[in-house]
Amino acid sequence: MKEQLEKIRQAAAHALDAVETGEALEAVRVRFLGKKGELTAVLRGMGALTPEERPVIGQLANEARTYIEGKIEEKKAAVAAKKREAKLANEVIDVTVPGRRKPVGRLHPLHQVLNEITDIFTGMGFSVAEGPDIETDYYNFEALNIPSDHPARDTQDTFYINDNIILRTQTSPVQIRVMEHTKPPIRMIAPGRVFRSDAVDATHSPVFHQIEGLVIDKGITMADLKGTLEAVVKGLYGPDAKIRLRPHHFPFTEPSAEVDVSCFACGGKGCGMCKGEGWIEILGAGMVHPKVLKVGGIDPEVYSGFAFGLGLERIAMFKYGIDDLRLFFENDLRFLRQF
Ligand code: PHE
Numbered sequence: 001m002k003e004q005l006e007k008i009r010q011a012a013a014h015a016l017d018a019v020e021t022g023e024a025l026e027a028v029r030v031r032f033l034g035k036k037g038e039l040t041a042v043l044r045g046m047g048a049l050t051p052e053e054r055p056v057i058g059q060l061a062n063e064a065r066t067y068i069e070g071k072i073e074e075k076k077a078a079v080a081a082k083k084r085e086a087k088l089a090n091e092v093i094d095v096t097v098p099g100r101r102k103p104v105g106r107l108h109p110l111h112q113v114l115n116e117i118t119d120i121f122t123g124m125g126f127s128v129a130e131g132p133d134i135e136t137d138y139y140n141f142e143a144l145n146i147p148s149d150h151p152a153r154d155t156q157d158t159f160y161i162n163d164n165i166i167l168r169t170q171t172s173p174v175q176i177r178v179m180e181h182t183k184p185p186i187r188m189i190a191p192g193r194v195f196r197s198d199a200v201d202a203t204h205s206p207v208f209h210q211i212e213g214l215v216i217d218k219g220i221t222m223a224d225l226k227g228t229l230e231a232v233v234k235g236l237y238g239p240d241a242k243i244r245l246r247p248h249h250f251p252f253t254e255p256s257a258e259v260d261v262s263c264f265a266c267g268g269k270g271c272g273m274c275k276g277e278g279w280i281e282i283l284g285a286g287m288v289h290p291k292v293l294k295v296g297g298i299d300p301e302v303y304s305g306f307a308f309g310l311g312l313e314r315i316a317m318f319k320y321g322i323d324d325l326r327l328f329f330e331n332d333l334r335f336l337r338q339f
Contacts, residue, residue, distance in 0.1 A: 001042065001049070001057050005064050008038050012068045016075050022083075025075055032068055039065060109339040110209060110328055113316040114191055117211060120235040121189045124228070126213070129190040131174035137164050139173035143295045144252040159195050159206075167195035171212035172252060175288070175307055178214060179296025184303050185217040191312070202324045209312035216288065216298060216305030222255070225285055225306035229259055233282075236319065237264045244279055253286025253307055264318060273321070280318055283310035 012032045019025045032039050043061050046054060107115070118128060131139075140146075141153055151157075159167040174190035182188075190212040198204040215224065226245065233241045241264065245257040260281050263274035270276040285308035290300035298305075313325055320339070322328075327335050 001045070001053075002060060004042055005039075005057070005060050008032065008042065009064045009067055011038070013071060016071050019075055019079070020082075022076075022079055025072065025079060029072055033065065033072075039068065106336070106339070108328075108336065109320065109322075110312055110316055112339060113319060114209070114211070114312060116236065117232070117310075117312075117315070118189065118191070120232050121213070124187075124231065126187045126189050129174055129178050129188045130192060131168070131171070131177050131190060133168060133193050133195070134161065135166055135168040135173050137166060139176050140166055140168050140170070143176045143292070144172050145289050145291050145295075146251045150251060157196050157198075159197055168192075169196050170194055171210040171309060172307070174212050175214045175252075175292070176296050179216070179293070179298055184298060184305075185215075186305070187215050189213050200326060202326065205313070205325050205329060207329075208325075211310050211312060213285075213308045213310075214288070214305060215307075216293070216303050218303055220287075220304045220306060222287060222306070225287070225308070228306075229283070229285065229308065233261050236315065237261060240267065242268070245285075248284065248286075250284055250286055252289050252292045253284075254289045256284070256286035259283045259285055259308070261318075265321070273318070280314075282315055282318075283308050285309070 012028065015028045015031070016025075019028055031037055034040065039061065046057060046061070049057055122128070140158075141148075141150070146153065158169050161167070171190050171192050171194060174192070178186060178188055178190070191209065192212075193207055194210050195207055198206055200206065213228075215228070226243070230243055233243050240262075242262040244260045244262075246260065248256045248258040250256040258281055260279035262268040263271060263278050263280055265271050265273035266278065268278040270278045274280050285306065288305040288307050293300040293303065293305065313328060316322065316328070317325065
């Protein structure tokens with residue numbers, strides 16, 4: 001029995017030497033120390049020993065058990081350390097590998113031009129106002145002195161939601177909304193979407209953008225309008241840009257003008273961009289009609305003002321030399337990435 005115990009001890013030591021994993025280790029433990037294990041089997045056989053032999057063999061068996069248990073603990077620690085090492089080796093991060101760049105978006109070209117124009121106006125003390133895209137007939141037409149038989153009301157131009165509610169065809173209704181709740185002096189711009197029932201082509205879209213402007217104070221004249229627009233155009237197109245006012249008619253301004261800017265491509269000589277004109281129309285403007293001031297709750301005997309409405313797409317097209325309006329709305333990344 002003594003020899004048997006010694007053999008088991010050696011066999012266990014040998015088996016443990018080969019162990020590499022936690023599972024293999026557990027198998028060895030079961031093989032030697034488990035209920036049906038080899039050492040357990042020997043201990044069971046102790047009943048057949050004489051009373052003198054029993055304590056001697058018992059002690060040897062206990063020693064063998066302690067020895068094997070100790071070995072197993074040692075091995076367990078070694079296996080765990082090895083596992084940890086392998087895991088760490090796997091997790092090594094090479095901090096010198098170049099990072100992957102995340103694609104960064106950018107502002108739409110219309111938004112860039114809008115920001116530029118907004119900066120110019122806020123720099124001159126203007127605030128920025130907003131009005132609803134869905135308007136009432138009153139704000140879009142009636143309050144702006146557009147009588148019910150005016151051609152601008154033609155269903156050709158206007159999207160009607162019902163008899164009274166429409167998609168605004170211009171940003172001018174914001175003039176009325178601002179006058180209603182602001183005491184002069186007023187200096188504001190109101191950028192936004194406008195809608196007209198036009199077929200899509202290179203220069204027309206049923207949705208486009210305008211920037212409305214309104215200045216009201218005591219003693220405002222046409223000279224203030226011209227000076228303001230001149231400053232804006234120079235800010236946008238450079239110090240050599242000039243403007244020209246042509247007589248026009250809008251129901252809500254009197255007198256009214258259309259405003260041209262000298263062609264930035266040829267400087268006024270005439271080229272393909274300006275169709276040989278040397279000038280490009282960019283906005284409508286005029287002195288706010290006394291009737292409109294009254295509707296807005298402002299006394300035309302005390303105050304006067306000017307207003308203008310500029311087309312954002314047109315300005316962006318001439319600024320960047322874009323010849324087709326549709327490009328702004330198609331969202332082709334090859335186009336958008338150029339700005
Ligand atoms: N609302 C006019 C248009 O859409 C432009 C305009 C605005 C003209 C303000 C005069 C004053 O054509």
